[in-house]
Amino acid sequence: MHQVTTRTRASTIAGIAALALIAVGLILPAFAPRSLIQDLFFILTMLTLAQLWNLIAGFGGMVSVGQQAFVGIGAYALFAGVILWGWDPVPAILLGGLAAFLLAIPTAFFAFRLAGAYFAIGTWVIAEVTRLLIAQWKTLGGGTGTSLPREATSDIIGVEAIANLFGLRDAAARDVLAYWLALALAVATMAAIYALLRSRTGLALAAVRDNDNAAQSVGVDARRVKWLVFLAAATMTGLVGALIFMQTARISPDAGFSLTNWTAYVVFITVIGGIGRLEGPILGVLVFWGLQTAFADYGSWYLLALGLLAIATMLFAPRGLWGLIADRWGIALFPVQRRLILEGAKDG
Amino acid sequence: MIWLDVLVQGILLGGLYALFAAGLSLVFGIMRLVNLAHGDLIVFAAFAILLITATFGLNPFLAALIAAPLMFAAGWALQRFVLNRVLGKDILPPLLCTFGLSVALQNGMLEAFSADSQRLSVGPLESASIDLGPVTVGTLPLLTFASAVAAIFVLNRIFYTTALGRAFRAVSDDPTTASLMGLDPKSVFAIATGLAMVIVTLAALYLGVRANFDPSIGPARLLYAFQAVIIGGLGSLWGTLAGGAIIGVAQTFGAQINPEWQILAGHIAFLIVLLIRPRGLFPRAVD
Amino acid sequence: MALLSTHGLTAQYGQFKALFGVDLHVDPGECVAIIGANGAGKTTLMRSITGVLRNAPEMILHNGTPIGALPADQILQRGIAMVPEGRKLFPSLSVEENLLIGGQVRKGSGRWSLNEIYALFPILKDRRHSPGTALSGGQQQMVAIGRALMSNPGLLLCDEISLGLAPVVIRDIYAALPAIRATGAAVIVVEQDISRALAVADRVYCMMEGRVTLTAPAKDVTREAIHAAYFGAAA
Ligand SMILES: Nc1ncnc2c1ncn2[C@@H]1O[C@H](COP(=O)(O)OP(=O)(O)OP(=O)(O)O)[C@@H](O)[C@H]1O
Ligand SMILES: [Mg+2]
Numbered sequence: 070m071h072q073v074t075t076r077t078r079a080s081t082i083a084g085i086a087a088l089a090l091i092a093v094g095l096i097l098p099a100f101a102p103r104s105l106i107q108d109l110f111f112i113l114t115m116l117t118l119a120q121l122w123n124l125i126a127g128f129g130g131m132v133s134v135g136q137q138a139f140v141g142i143g144a145y146a147l148f149a150g151v152i153l154w155g156w157d158p159v160p161a162i163l164l165g166g167l168a169a170f171l172l173a174i175p176t177a178f179f180a181f182r183l184a185g186a187y188f189a190i191g192t193w194v195i196a197e198v199t200r201l202l203i204a205q206w207k208t209l210g211g212g213t214g215t216s217l218p219r220e221a222t223s224d225i226i227g228v229e230a231i232a233n234l235f236g237l238r239d240a241a242a243r244d245v246l247a248y249w250l251a252l253a254l255a256v257a258t259m260a261a262i263y264a265l266l267r268s269r270t271g272l273a274l275a276a277v278r279d280n281d282n283a284a285q286s287v288g289v290d291a292r293r294v295k296w297l298v299f300l301a302a303a304t305m306t307g308l309v310g311a312l313i314f315m316q317t318a319r320i321s322p323d324a325g326f327s328l329t330n331w332t333a334y335v336v337f338i339t340v341i342g343g344i345g346r347l348e349g350p351i352l353g354v355l356v357f358w359g360l361q362t363a364f365a366d367y368g369s370w371y372l373l374a375l376g377l378l379a380i381a382t383m384l385f386a387p388r389g390l391w392g393l394i395a396d397r398w399g400i401a402l403f404p405v406q407r408r409l410i411l412e413g414a415k416d417g
Numbered sequence: 418m419i420w421l422d423v424l425v426q427g428i429l430l431g432g433l434y435a436l437f438a439a440g441l442s443l444v445f446g447i448m449r450l451v452n453l454a455h456g457d458l459i460v461f462a463a464f465a466i467l468l469i470t471a472t473f474g475l476n477p478f479l480a481a482l483i484a485a486p487l488m489f490a491a492g493w494a495l496q497r498f499v500l501n502r503v504l505g506k507d508i509l510p511p512l513l514c515t516f517g518l519s520v521a522l523q524n525g526m527l528e529a530f531s532a533d534s535q536r537l538s539v540g541p542l543e544s545a546s547i548d549l550g551p552v553t554v555g556t557l558p559l560l561t562f563a564s565a566v567a568a569i570f571v572l573n574r575i576f577y578t579t580a581l582g583r584a585f586r587a588v589s590d591d592p593t594t595a596s597l598m599g600l601d602p603k604s605v606f607a608i609a610t611g612l613a614m615v616i617v618t619l620a621a622l623y624l625g626v627r628a629n630f631d632p633s634i635g636p637a638r639l640l641y642a643f644q645a646v647i648i649g650g651l652g653s654l655w656g657t658l659a660g661g662a663i664i665g666v667a668q669t670f671g672a673q674i675n676p677e678w679q680i681l682a683g684h685i686a687f688l689i690v691l692l693i694r695p696r697g698l699f700p701r702a703v704d
Numbered sequence: 705m706a707l708l709s710t711h712g713l714t715a716q717y718g719q720f721k722a723l724f725g726v727d728l729h730v731d732p733g734e735c736v737a738i739i740g741a742n743g744a745g746k747t748t749l750m751r752s753i754t755g756v757l758r759n760a761p762e763m764i765l766h767n768g769t770p771i772g773a774l775p776a777d778q779i780l781q782r783g784i785a786m787v788p789e790g791r792k793l794f795p796s797l798s799v800e801e802n803l804l805i806g807g808q809v810r811k812g813s814g815r816w817s818l819n820e821i822y823a824l825f826p827i828l829k830d831r832r833h834s835p836g837t838a839l840s841g842g843q844q845q846m847v848a849i850g851r852a853l854m855s856n857p858g859l860l861l862c863d864e865i866s867l868g869l870a871p872v873v874i875r876d877i878y879a880a881l882p883a884i885r886a887t888g889a890a891v892i893v894v895e896q897d898i899s900r901a902l903a904v905a906d907r908v909y910c911m912m913e914g915r916v917t918l919t920a921p922a923k924d925v926t927r928e929a930i931h932a933a934y935f936g937a938a939a
Pocket of ligand 2: 746747748789863864
């Protein structure tokens with residue numbers, strides 16, 4: 070008797086803990102101060118971006134340094150929906166996902182033509198092209214950008230209900246709404262990635278990452294899997310981008326398509342936490358948030374140190390902090406490796 | 418006649434981009450490593466030249482002569498102590514390392530040199546020009562292009578006619594068998610990166626004398642270099658000259674139509690070439 | 705003192721153990737043959753000696769000096785060169801460049817030079833500017849041997865130099881062996897063809913499943929002993 074399982078005792082506990090955490094997260098706005106909600110919004114959106122980048126780079130081997138393209142286009146789509154077509158900002162977030170999806174098609178088309186590591190710079194070029202094109206869009210402020218009009222931000226769907234429910238002022242209620250949406254996106258993204266990695270497609274992705282040719286010879290359509298994962302990640306990234314800039318209510322090409330904010334930070338979070346594992350970005354984002362809170366005032370010194378930290382991680386602990394922890398104690402909260410369990414192996 | 422002028426300017430600008438690209442192409446050809454900090458290293462070299470110029474009151478051309486061996490040493494050490502340790506089957510670690518380096522370098526330079534624009538001054542040479550009949554070209558752009566041709570010529574000679582070049586090709590083909598020939602692939606890699614940094618210094622010299630630079634402009638130089646490499650065809654050094662020229666011409670034509678379109682036009686030209694010739698104009702048989 | 709000796713040499717690929725304590729020695733000027741079935745560990749043994757696979761220092765001695773932990777390039781500098789299994793010519797290098805790269809880190813002055821190699825394998829001189837991989841299998845093997853000789857080794861390791869070649873070509877290649885031995889170099893030949901191994905070698909080792917199962921002077925080893933050592937069957 071044997072069965073293949075990915076479950077471990079730690080993973081069962083982690084599953085229960087995750088559900089409890091989500092429940093706490095949902096009711097948190099009832100008693101948490103506004104600043105905590107704002108911090109959590111930042112953590113959750115960065116976590117989602119990091120998980121998505123981890124999916125394509127860590128699990129799929131597609132090292133994109135152009136994810137800012139999808140954040141930016143998602144944000145601009147939301148602004149277009151609200152400003153040009155009078156949409157409510159919340160449904161306009163969906164426009165962000167759609168725009169990112171549409172942009173991801175030509176991006177993948179071009180970048181997949183580039184050999185190995187040159188893929189990275191290819192995605193970067195696309196992000197630059199998108200930024201430059203968007204900067205030509207004069208009705209959305211061209212190179213200097215624009216803000217969401219007051220009328221649009223003042224009566225977002227649900228804000229009034231939240232304000233009444235918790236007895237908050239409108240601005241704080243908007244934060245709660247954004248936080249809930251960020252929580253929903255983070256949970257949905259991580260659940261989807263977890264499910265994907267445990268599915269047949271997840272196995273295929275691992276095969277593609279390790280070796281394109283070998284994957285092909287065992288009947289995995291490598292191209293299809295890569296396209297699927299890349300498009301899905303881009304779409305989600307667009308949704309997150311739209312949400313982030315709905316909250317900021319102001320956009321410019323430089324902010325929307327910032328390499329530092331939407332790719333460098335995201336890469337550092339994943340690398341420092343542990344690339345190629347679901348736990349990595351979770352740990353990474355907490356470390357990052359701590360560093361950010363403590364040192365962000367140091368500006369470029371801070372970024373210099375982050376860059377060096379990423380290099381040091383690659384040199385001395387290539388599987389990141391979580392890798393160190395897993396090696397030390399052998400735990401996996403969200404296991405995606407398959408283990409063979411032999412029942413009755415003792416008497417066999 | 419204006420368009421002929423624009424065309425010539427573009428081709429000469431391509432010389433600069435070929436200089437950006439040659440080092441990237443060399444390193445990729447030998448160890449399949451894409452250095453995402455390549456553009457920032459160019460800017461770093463430009464600051465090194467500036468510093469030497471200012472400290473010793475030297476002409477930038479002489480300063481570059483001093484900077485070149487220093488940059489060789491820096492490249493050698495970078496490869497030896499960092500990149501060699503992460504090089505392997507998996508392309509992720511070296512990419513992430515050089516990405517970290519890119520961010521670290523940019524911000525380090527920002528702290529050291531501030532965000533102000535700088536320029537390497539070469540006096541009257543800056544505005545000198547030569548009358549070539551139908552067009553008049555700047556002496557500096559012409560010198561840049563000639564240097565690019567010379568650099569690529571020398572690199573090709575090194576690559577195909579010297580013992581060092583033989584070692585480059587052997588470790589690129591098969592590092593394990595090369596080590597059976599008594600070569601240490603890691604030291605060969607270190608020399609290659611050092612050599613690439615010498616080219617980077619040359620590129621930095623012309624970058625600095627032709628236009629303003631500041632710590633933030635590295636990534637864009639990386640993109641131009643990369644585009645020139647891909648258009649030229651992986652592994653072809655002469656191809657990078659053609660690739661650089663295409664980007665340069667597209668940029669000058671774009672700028673002629675609308676100054677805001679300069680950079681965009683270069684990127685679009687790259688995408689068009691990638692669309693119709695995904696392996697570049699002069700692809701090598703292998704790879 | 706033996707020129708080269710291994711002592712309880714082990715090797716593994718990841719979890720898989722390929723050698724379980726191999727003891728072997730080669731005297732100066734001696735020609736030793738290693739035979740054994742596919743997968744016996746012959747190539748692994750060669751890769752361990754030449755430093756492609758690293759070992760504990762004391763597992764391999766060269767003139768009494770521990771060299772087990774040295775990297776491949778330093779092993780070569782000590783005068784141990786290998787003709788690797790499958791020839792492994794550099795595709796980007798011409799025939800002549802393949803030879804030259806073998807001599808790039810020559811040890812002192814020795815017999816072998818480009819001209820000497822061309823004298824040994826005249827056909828290579830005509831093809832010197834072709835890419836190494838554009839030659840026939842036999843010619844490629846000659847390049848691989850010449851390339852190893854260019855470092856003037858005191859010990860030459862030949863891993864299955866007859867693999868995939870026609871009998872006449874194999875004969876031509878083995879015809880070079882006396883000239884090589886005449887320089888005083890010791891030779892280890894890994895060979896599947898037992899009678900050829902016995903014909904060229906002073907001594908043979910037989911390997912099976914990562915162990916040495918027989919060692920004997922080539923001239924008085926019996927067919928039965930080899931059969932037993934080769935297949936592990938009770939003789
Ligand atoms: N790179 C490798 N990774 C994993 N296992 C290997 C590797 N190379 C060899 N092996 C295994 O080690 C064992 C010994 O292989 P080796 O190549 O040394 O045998 P051999 O005697 O040279 O065989 P042949 O006569 O076929 O060349 C074999 O079981 C083989 O499958
Ligand atoms: Mg073998």
